[in-house]
Amino acid sequence: MKTLLVVLSLVLVGAVSVLAIEPPLPPDVVAALDSAGANRPELEKVLAHYRAPEDSLKFLAACFLIGNMEGHSYVTYALLDSTSHEIPFEALNYTDFDSLERAYGSLEKQHGVLDFKKKMLTEDLASIKSGFLIDNIDYAFRAWQERPWARTLTFDQFCRYVLPYRGSNEPLDPWRAAFFEQYADVSAKLVDSTDAIAAANLINEQVMSWFKFDKRFYYHPTDQGLTEMQRNKAGRCEDMTNLTIYAMRANGLAVTSDYTPFWADYGNNHAWNAILVPGGKVIPFMGAEANPGQYALAHRLAKAYRKTYEKHPENLIFQKRKQEKVPGWLGGKNYIDVTTDYTKICDVTISLASPVPDSVDIAYLCVFNSGQWQAIQWGRIANTKVTFAAMGTEIAYLPAYYLNQKVMPAGTPFILRDDCTMTSLAADSTKTSTVQLLSTEKTNLESTADGILKSGLTSGTEYELFFWDGDWKSVGKAVATDRPLVFDKLPANGLYWLTATGSNKEERIFTIDGVTQVWW
16 A cells, blocks of 8 residues: 555655646736636647657647637627518528528518618637637648648648638538648649649639529528538638648648628629638639639729637727727727728828717727628827828728717718828818719710610619718609709718618619719
């Protein structure tokens, strides 16, 4: 018995000594473990699994994943009315987008305005399993070490663009092993086995063969996991980028998802893929649709951001500020600004016209999207001035505050020109004119035989013309015929908006150059 006690004592002393000389865990990993609750042992198993000296890089990779895991989750959404009552609705019950929209419109007539809201959130920290993470890390390292095109990636690039186990807020499905094996022969098909772009093309073309974009998924806001995508064989741009990330990261291609939260000259938003090539340049493409070098964005960008797995302390949500609430898209922790990769940019410094409330120290720059001004960049107010960094040009903007969780104008709208000058759009009610309008959006209008442009408006439909003066002010209403709509007493040099009665407010804003509508 005494001998056994001595042996146990030596073992315990040895264990304490080993723990004492091990490097301490990074603070973000410690915080993650503390937040994991009952799931902490699963994360600790991963760290323990890679404690051997020969696994030092894998241990650092595990620390990267666990230390940045806070906030990553699977999110489901439900359709709610204004009283937060859930309205049953399944987009895939409809065979096409038109019948879906008709059904949705009928529901809104019955229940009032409907909106998709978060229904359930499953945090990775509280649910992820050790086996899933270990499998993810091991296969990511195999891809990095075995795929010829991946060997030039630095460890930092590997962690950012190959290692992460999810694309967005989709359910967690294992995907690395299946895609690693499926594309094992890609390098043998290449003229240059180190050519990452050629490898990406082959993989993307295979994905294109079975997965397609489907507008119905606009009404299916919960992101799909791999199992769902394999069953449905279709999705929205978020699903397309995620599926492509799975297939390519599983094979050591440094692929990510870039996005714009709001188009600057069109409604809605967009996400697409980008691949990192030697030298640090990224080449955009659209997973399941177009290869690198063969893809162009369809609309104008004010800002482009890149989704990242890791947190970025320079983001607004981490900044000391007077206002706790920030506009949704700008409240993220896991993104970087990549606008300079996509368009000409200017830093914009403006003086705020409205008195700055005492409770405000952050201002926003907004684009007009689907009938609303949407915040797309932020800046800190110094006295009454604020600078907004790296803004896309030839775009209409509105400076604003965010008060009571609403965007409130803080100045006059303006056009940011390619030469970084700004054209103010302050409507002048002392100078008015009569205008003839032909359309509610940029379009190729037909001409009559004598060269006169035909109206692009719907005959018999009522339209209302607005100008911006701190809010949209009505000029008047008129019913369209086959001739241009005529409005009198329009204030000069302003920003205008022509909408059809009862429309979905997707009509675009415009200025007037002589007699021509110029679209923004």
